[in-house]
Amino acid sequence: MNEFILTDSDFRSISALLEKAAGINLSPSKKTLVYSRLVKRLRLAGTTTFAEYRTLLERDSTERQKMVEALTTNTTSFYRERHHFDHLKDLLINQLIPAARQGRRVRIWSAACSTGEEPYSIAFTVLSVLPQGSGDLDLKILATDINSTVVEKARTGIYGSSAIETLPPGTRQRFFEKVTGSNGVEVAVCRAARDLISFRTLNLQEAWPMNGAFDVIFCRNVMIYFSPETQSRLWQRFGSVMPQGGILYIGHSERVTGPAAQSLINIAPTTYMLSGEGK
Numbered sequence: 001m002n003e004f005i006l007t008d009s010d011f012r013s014i015s016a017l018l019e020k021a022a023g024i025n026l027s028p029s030k031k032t033l034v035y036s037r038l039v040k041r042l043r044l045a046g047t048t049t050f051a052e053y054r055t056l057l058e059r060d061s062t063e064r065q066k067m068v069e070a071l072t073t074n075t076t077s078f079y080r081e082r083h084h085f086d087h088l089k090d091l092l093i094n095q096l097i098p099a100a101r102q103g104r105r106v107r108i109w110s111a112a113c114s115t116g117e118e119p120y121s122i123a124f125t126v127l128s129v130l131p132q133g134s135g136d137l138d139l140k141i142l143a144t145d146i147n148s149t150v151v152e153k154a155r156t157g158i159y160g161s162s163a164i165e166t167l168p169p170g171t172r173q174r175f176f177e178k179v180t181g182s183n184g185v186e187v188a189v190c191r192a193a194r195d196l197i198s199f200r201t202l203n204l205q206e207a208w209p210m211n212g213a214f215d216v217i218f219c220r221n222v223m224i225y226f227s228p229e230t231q232s233r234l235w236q237r238f239g240s241v242m243p244q245g246g247i248l249y250i251g252h253s254e255r256v257t258g259p260a261a262q263s264l265i266n267i268a269p270t271t272y273m274l275s276g277e278g279k
Contacts, residue, residue, distance in 0.1 A: 116154025157189035232258025
């Protein structure tokens with residue numbers, strides 16, 4: 001028997017708060033997931049019913065953020081959807097690094113970085129072309145996520161040994177070192193990769209404080225959680241911060257929709273290029 005009762009009214013209220021805060025649209029089939037993810041929050045908050053917890057959410061912004069973090073999904077892995085990193089490597093060799101060597105600013109954004117495997121895979125791809133790092137080149141990676149807890153995890157660059165088991169031996173040896181952590185022997189991302197990345201907490205639904213354009217944006221397996229209206233708006237916003245020829249990588253079950261589809265052109269599987277102004 002469940003410790004608490006999550007009524008349909010409770011679920012609708014919490015779902016509405018989540019969509020307002022993070023743009024995430026929950027179907028009724030997610031009711032069990034909401035219960036399992038929030039039970040711990042109810043206990044920690046000292047609330048005895050979901051109705052009481054809903055009242056707390058309405059007046060406590062800190063708890064609302066904790067609720068968002070509890071309900072966001074953070075499934076990821078190194079080099080997930082490898083074809084994107086192969087495409088990025090070619091892009092770096094043929095366009096971005098030559099541009100950086102001519103003095104141009106180059107920026108790559110991991111817009112839902114989770115625990116960091118994606119931005120570190122981007123950094124490894126850069127280092128595969130620039131073994132000594134970016135040096136004097138103005139080439140940097142921004143990694144953001146709505147969940148401050150996973151951003152802090154990502155910033156450490158420390159993972160369990162199982163996280164790199166599927167990587168080729170050469171990649172493991174080149175980009176990781178063994179360390180002793182709280183869970184015994186773990187692995188740490190090399191300093192050269194960490195130095196390329198800035199980690200920040202960012203809600204994609206709110207203002208984006210970054211200045212300048214992004215030559216490459218990774219936003220993968222995120223839009224599937226948003227309503228069609230939110231997806232359309234965000235595709236446009238991504239286009240607005242990309243230069244002509246900028247590249248957007250998305251998830252395998254996603255596609256660019258709405259007005260942005262006129263300027264973000266599909267050039268390879270789940271890979272889009274901005275052909276116009278994007279605004």
